[in-house]
Amino acid sequence: MAGELDVLLTLQERDSTLEHLLHRHQTLPERAALHDAEATAGALDARIASTRAERDKVAREEQQLDDEATSLAAKAKEVDQRMYSGEVSSPKELQAMQADIDQLRRHQRSVENRELELMEIREPLDAAVAELEQQRATVGADVDRFAAALGAAEAEVIAEMQTERAARDEIAAGIDPDLVREYERCRAAAKGAGVARLVGTTCQGCHLSIPAIEAEQIKRSGGQPIAHCDNCGAILVP
Ligand SMILES: [Zn+2]
Numbered sequence: 393m394a395g396e397l398d399v400l401l402t403l404q405e406r407d408s409t410l411e412h413l414l415h416r417h418q419t420l421p422e423r424a425a426l427h428d429a430e431a432t433a434g435a436l437d438a439r440i441a442s443t444r445a446e447r448d449k450v451a452r453e454e455q456q457l458d459d460e461a462t463s464l465a466a467k468a469k470e471v472d473q474r475m476y477s478g479e480v481s482s483p484k485e486l487q488a489m490q491a492d493i494d495q496l497r498r499h500q501r502s503v504e505n506r507e508l509e510l511m512e513i514r515e516p517l518d519a520a521v522a523e524l525e526q527q528r529a530t531v532g533a534d535v536d537r538f539a540a541a542l543g544a545a546e547a548e549v550i551a552e553m554q555t556e557r558a559a560r561d562e563i564a565a566g567i568d569p570d571l572v573r574e575y576e577r578c579r580a581a582a583k584g585a586g587v588a589r590l591v592g593t594t595c596q597g598c599h600l601s602i603p604a605i606e607a608e609q610i611k612r613s614g615g616q617p618i619a620h621c622d623n624c625g626a627i628l629v630p
Pocket residue numbers: 588595596597598599600621622623624625626
């Protein structure tokens with residue numbers, strides 16, 4: 393039975409190794425790198441969306457002005473063609489038509505000037521969108537790369553955990569199931585040692601002392617019935 397308690401210590405070593413592996417799995421640097429790259433990609437997506445929206449708004453206004461200028465030019469041309477068609481001979485009417493044409497062309501020029509101003513606003517926005525899209529492509533490649541690296545690192549840790557778990561189960565299979573359950577209960581309650589060696593009067597789980605008489609009794613009994621540390625609750629192994 394004292395031998396079985398020693399085996400329990402070996403089981404605990406395996407459990408600790410498994411916990412470390414689980415912690416390593418959760419804190420793989422590849423996971424942080426992937427998380428950062430994904431956050432950067434998300435921020436870029438948001439900037440691309442807002443810059444594009446701004447650019448598209450300017451482009452739409454620009455198109456409206458372009459349509460307006462085209463329509464004004466067509467109207468001026470129409471009046472011009474009628475003027476020189478020979479259908480109109482009244483000088484007064486011809487003069488009014490010329491004034492019409494001049495007015496239409498002035499309006500067209502002012503619309504075209506506004507269109508140019510908008511083009512000057514839109515072009516840097518086009519460049520900004522292109523630049524952001526390029527950055528996004530680079531970050532997208534990073535995300536893929538980090539995801540692949542994380543997958544490989546995870547697989548490695550999981551394989552180690554499987555080996556460790558199999559070894560742990562094999563050890564546990566050789567111990568009385570009630571004792572294993574008792575150990576697991578103590579380990580969960582203590583959030584650390586479920587079983588600990590008693591050296592002198594000191595529990596090696598919490599490094600605190602138990603009364604000397606108690607320690608002596610445990611040593612004499614070989615740990616039977618199972619004795620617990622007064623401080624941390626671990627099963628004591630003499
Ligand atoms: Zn203790």
